Amino acid sequence: MRDQILCDIRHDADVGELRRRATAFCRAAGFDEESLGRVAIVCTELGSNIVRHAGSGGQVILRQIAEAAIPGIEIVAxxxxxxxxxVERSLQDGYSTAGTCGNGLGAVQRLSDLFxxxxxxxxxxxxxxxxWSRPRPNQAVSPFATGAFxxxxxxxxxxxDIWVIDQGNGRLCSLLCDGLGHGARALEAAETAAAAFLQARDEPVVSRLERIHEALRPTRGGAVALIEIDPDRxxxxxxxxxxxAVRYRHRGQWHHLLSRQGIAGHILADLRPCETAFEAGDLLIMxxxxxxxxxxxxxxxxxxxxxxxxxxxxxxRDYRRGADDVAVLVIRRSEPCSNTF
Structure with a gap:
């Protein structure tokens, strides 16, 4: 994928290949030598842990990210x-169950800006x-924590499958689009939806979806869901x-939000937005x-x-259907917190 690399890890040789691909990926994005060294160590330790402790192997996924024009990398093992x-004991230097020096996860935690x-x-x-390739400037604190995979x-x-998160004017609006089918033509439809979504930034969610529907007419189309969260209200x-699928947790209880039947770009239903409460501590999954x-x-x-x-x-990892693309977007409304060890 254009902004993402998947590395299968089964043997020691795969760890070296992961390290080489990660550093090349980051060098092209503008990382300096110090940051490249951090990336190389983190990837080596994560890949080595998979080889030592996961008999059937695993995957490390690399994704380019950016914030305030500063490039970064997201690493998921x-x-x-x-x-x-x-887990907390495993993060201590010197602890190992595999007869090694036990610096792996502790080093990964220290070298990462988020862990x-x-x-x-x-x-x-x-x-x-x-x-991150270099320190980021201080920015206004967001009332949302987000992550997608x-x-x-x-x-x-x-x-x-594509997601987009658009924050402005104190609100968060998100898109998740599943281009029909697989491969390059599905990606083309999803990228077209993402562009139309951003071009209609100042419009209500129903209008944004209607704009997406029109933009997708020349493509194979897709399934689309939009969310807008207003923390002031x-x-x-x-x-x-x-x-x-859209689920959200409100005051500890889980609920579903239902979409209309149809295909954006080809079959447009009568769009009916649903409005509900979403408070600090609530969680949304699309x-x-x-x-x-x-x-x-x-x-x-x-x-x-x-x-x-x-x-x-x-x-x-645990619930995907292997024969289909998959994307998951998670949004938490909360006071600022790192959610890390």
């Missing part, structure tokens, strides 16, 4: 290995990191067309149908208190 019985981990025993390990269908090199507005709808928040409640990127990545 996923496996279905043994997990950890004591979070989920490692339940017998369920596997998931680690997320963000590393996507993977292409089996045997595909590009993912036709503690309100959330949703409108959707097609099979994009996902394409590449994720099974059978995931149960009650099975792993702690996961939904982690950083939204970690939540999205673990849901993709």
């Amino acid at each position: 996923l496996d279905h290995g043994t997990g950890m019985s004591n 979070d981990i989920d490692a339940r025993p017998c369920r596997g390990t998931a680690v997320i990191c963000r590393i 996507r993977l292409p269908a089996s045997n595909e090199t590009v993912c036709g 503690n309100r959330l507005i949703h409108v959707g067309l097609g099979n994009i 996902h394409s149908d590449g994720l099974t709808s059978r995931w149960d928040p009650a099975a792993t409640p702690d996961l939904f208190e982690r950083h939204p990127l970690l939540t999205a990545a673990v849901l993709c």
Whole structure:
């Protein structure tokens, strides 16, 4: 994918290849030598942990990011290995269960600007990191924490599912689009939807979806859902067309938001927005149908208190349909917090 690299990790040689691809990826984005060194160490440690502790292997996913014109990299390591019985102890330098010096995860945490981990025993390990190429300027604090993750269908090199987060005027508006089918033409439809979404920035969500529908006419179309959150009014507005699932947790209870049947670009239903309360502490999850709808928040409640990127990545790992593209977007309304160890 254009902004994302997937690296399968099974053997020591794969770790070296991961390190080379990550540093090349970041050098092209403008990282200096010090930041490249941090990326190289983090990727080496995460890849090595997969080789040592996940018998069936795992994946490390690299994604280019940017904030205030400063490039960065998002690193997500996923496996279905043994997990950890004591995560905090595993983050201490000198602790190892594999006979090594035990500096791996502790070093990853220190070298990362953002770090979070989920490692339940017998369920596997998931680690997320963000590393910026240089320090970012102080910015206004956002009332939202967001994270998103996507993977292409089996045997595909590009993912036709896209998300966009658009913040301005104190509000957050998000799009999730699943381009029909797989491959390059699905990606083309999804990118067209994303461009139309941003071009209609000042319009209400229903108008934005209508603009997307018109833009998608020359493409194969897609399923689309839009969310607008106004923290001053503690309100959330949703409108959707097609099979994009939306769940939200409000005051500890989970609810569904339903989209209209149709295909953006080809079959437009009578769009009816839904408005509901969305307060500090509430959580929203949007996902394409590449994720099974059978995931149960009650099975792993702690996961939904982690950083939204970690939540999205673990849901993709554990509940994806391998034959389809998948994208998950997680938004938490909260007071500022790092959600890291």
